[in-house]
């Protein structure tokens with residue numbers, strides 16, 4: 001009996017050690033520091049500040065737009081077994097770190113919690129309108145954001161913000177099968193991570209007199225959907241891409257990167273968003289997402305297709321387009 005218990009405990013300890021090993025087997029983000037773009041020195045133009053996942057502050061000095069606005073970054077434990085709610089302190093810290101006091105729009109790329117959960121709070125604090133799908137609108141309604149501050153765009157129809165023209169292009173999510181479907185009723189937090197269902201997935205295309213920018217929140221595509229569009233800058237959500245099949249990745253690069261004919265491609269959505277922004281960014285475990293694989297392929301593509309591949313520093317602005 002005692003021997004049986006001892007063996008069971010040993011097996012359990014070995015399983016835990018193995019799980020811990022797999023969880024900690026992560027590519028090293030430091031390795032990519034030579035790819036990090038130089039910080040903005042104040043020249044006029046359109047800048048971007050990266051705040052983890054696909055949260056970006058894009059500004060031409062007059063108009064300030066934010067994609068997603070996700071700062072709460074709840075722990076893995078809360079995501080797996082708990083309930084989630086926007087964290088006012090982390091949202092405040094994140095906005096302050098980005099220098100985002102007033103925003104014209106918060107543009108939500110889809111309704112999973114790591115994109116949409118904090119967006120209503122960000123809109124409320126900064127006076128921005130929230131642009132997103134009907135599912136995202138239900139997250140906003142559940143948080144009490146007035147309808148006047150919510151815009152559900154008609155796909156393909158442009159919206160104007162200062163000198164930016166925003167087109168929300170309908171796309172697809174990377175097919176991981178988690179929290180698919182739509183949010184049909186106002187969603188009141190706290191709620192489970194899986195309650196933040198995907199809704200529509202968009203690529204945000206921003207046209208500006210200085211040039212065009214596309215923000216891709218998830219590594220999915222609709223064949224041919226980007227044919228009419230061009231974009232010098234592509235901010236490319238690569239979350240989960242490293243673990244898709246080679247054929248999927250190839251089609252994604254062709255349908256999204258090649259179609260837009262960028263001069264610069266900047267991967268985003270590679271950081272482990274169960275860690276707070278107060279800690280340095282870290283990559284996901286290889287078993288979840290092999291970022292080395294993604295970067296190797298993007299480097300190859302950069303040299304054959306002819307674009308520059310860069311990463312962004314955390315929170316510091318980088319110049320995207322000269323005015």
Ligand SMILES: [Zn+2]
Pocket residue numbers: 110112173218
């Ligand atoms: Zn997602």
